[in-house]
Amino acid sequence: MKKTDLYKNEGLKIKGQMKRAGTPDRFGGAAGAAGSRRDQRKLEQAQGRVAFAVKLDGELVRQIRALADARQMGINEIVGELLTKGLAH
Secondary structure: HHHHHHHHHHHHHHHHHHHHHOOOOOOOOOHHHHHHHHHHHHHHHOOOOOOOOOOOOOOHHHHHHHHHHHHOHHHHHHHHHHHHHHHOO
C-alpha cells in the first residue's frame, strides 16, 4: 500500500467515527435547560426575589442545611426566615 492510501483510509475511518458519534449536549436535549433557567429567573423576579451571594462559615452552613432538612424546607426559605427574625430584633 502506498502512503497516500494509508492516509486516505485513516481519513475515511475518522469520518465514519464522526458520523457515528452522537449530538453533543449543547446542541441536543440539554439545550432546552437554558430556557427553563431563564423562565425560573423571570418567575423569581416577578415574586420580588433578588440573588444575594454571601460567604458564610462552613459550620453555619451545615446548621442551616440541618435546619432546612428538619423542617423539610428549602435553604432559601430558611435563610429568609432567619434574616427576617434577626432583623426584627
